[in-house]
Amino acid sequence: MSVVFSFPGFETIADNIAAKLNFRRGDVTVRHFPDSESYVRLETPVAGQDVIIVCGLEHPDHKIMALMFFSHVAREMGATSVGLVAPYLGYMRQDKRFHDGEAITSDIFAAFLSQIVDWLVTIDPHLHRHERLDEIYSIPNRVIHASGLIAAWIRDNINGPVLIGPDMESEQWVSQVAKDAEAPFIILRKIRHGDRDVEISVPDVKAYKDHTPVLVDDIISTAHTMIETVGHLKAAGMKPPVCIGVHGVFAARAYENLQAAGVENIITSNSITHPSNGINIEDIITDAVAEMK
Numbered sequence: 223m224s225v226v227f228s229f230p231g232f233e234t235i236a237d238n239i240a241a242k243l244n245f246r247r248g249d250v251t252v253r254h255f256p257d258s259e260s261y262v263r264l265e266t267p268v269a270g271q272d273v274i275i276v277c278g279l280e281h282p283d284h285k286i287m288a289l290m291f292f293s294h295v296a297r298e299m300g301a302t303s304v305g306l307v308a309p310y311l312g313y314m315r316q317d318k319r320f321h322d323g324e325a326i327t328s329d330i331f332a333a334f335l336s337q338i339v340d341w342l343v344t345i346d347p348h349l350h351r352h353e354r355l356d357e358i359y360s361i362p363n364r365v366i367h368a369s370g371l372i373a374a375w376i377r378d379n380i381n382g383p384v385l386i387g388p389d390m391e392s393e394q395w396v397s398q399v400a401k402d403a404e405a406p407f408i409i410l411r412k413i414r415h416g417d418r419d420v421e422i423s424v425p426d427v428k429a430y431k432d433h434t435p436v437l438v439d440d441i442i443s444t445a446h447t448m449i450e451t452v453g454h455l456k457a458a459g460m461k462p463p464v465c466i467g468v469h470g471v472f473a474a475r476a477y478e479n480l481q482a483a484g485v486e487n488i489i490t491s492n493s494i495t496h497p498s499n500g501i502n503i504e505d506i507i508t509d510a511v512a513e514m515k
C-alpha cells in the first residue's frame with residue numbers, strides 16, 4: 223500500500239496521485255521555527271507503507287533539510303520506501319566548474335538527494351551538459367516531458383506560430399514541441415555574461431513576419447533570457463510574442479519585468495504554482511508515479 227504526502231504548495235498534485243492511483247493521502251506538518259530551522263511531523267502512520275512525497279525543489283535551500291527530516295522520520299516510523307515527486311528539480315544549472323574552486327552543485331546535490339530518497343520523478347530537469355539524470359543520480363528516476371502539453375496549448379491557442387528557442391540547449395525541447403505542434407522553429411544563440419546579463423543573437427526572421435513568435439524555454443528565472451529575446455524580435459518587426467516556460471521560477475520581479483517588456487501572454491506549467499500557470503502537468507506526473515510503483 224502507498225501513502226502520498228505533500229509539502230506545502232503541492233497538495234493538488236498529491237491529491238491527483240492519490241485519487242487516480244487509489245493511494246492513501248497522508249498528512250505532514252512542515253514549518254520553520256523563528257530561527258528558520260525546520261520542523262517536520264508525520265501525522266499519518268506509515269509502518270509497512272511505500273511513502274511518496276511531493277515537493278518541488280525550487281528554492282531548494284529552504285526545503286532540503288525538511289525533506290531530509292521527512293525521509294528519515296518516515297523510515298524510522300517503518301516506511302518501506304520513500305519516493306520523491308519533484309515537479310521542478312533545483313540545482314541542475316551549475317553542471318560545470320567554470321572558475322577554479324567552484325562547487326559543481328548539480329553533482330553534489332544529486333549525490334545528496336540520492337541518499338535521502340529511493341526514487342525520483344521530475345519534469346524537464348535542466349539537462350545541459352548531462353544527457354541523462356542517471357549520470358548524476360544513483361537512484362531510479364523517471365523524467366517526464368511537458369512538450370506534448372505545450373504543443374497542445376499552442377495548437378489550441380495560437381494561429382500561425384513560429385517557435386523560438388533562446389539557446390542551443392533549448393533545441394532538445396523546442397524541436398519536439400515544434401514537431402508536435404506542426405510549427406516551424408528557430409534556435410537562437412545565447413551568451414551568458416552573468417546572472418542577469420545575457421546576450422542573444424537573432425538570425426534572419428524575415429520569413430516569419432506574419433507568424434506569432436512563441437518563445438519556449440524550460441526555466442524562466444530572472445526572465446532576462448526572454449526579455450532580451452523579445453527585444454530583438456520587436457526590433458525585427460515581429461508580431462507581439464507569447465512566452466512559454468515549463469518552470470516559472472520568476473526570481474524577484476521577473477514576471478513583472480517580462481510583462482513590462484511588452485509580453486501580455488506568459489504561460490507556464492503548474493510545476494511551480496504561479497498566476498501564469500496554463501498547462502496542467504498533474505496527470506503526466508501521476509502516470510509517471512504509476513510506472514515507478
Ligand code: R5P
Nearest residue numbers: 439441442443444445446447
Ligand atoms: C538556461 O540555459 C535555461 O534553459 C534558461 O534559458 C535559463 O534558466 C533562463 O534564465 P533567466 O530567466 O534567468 O534568463
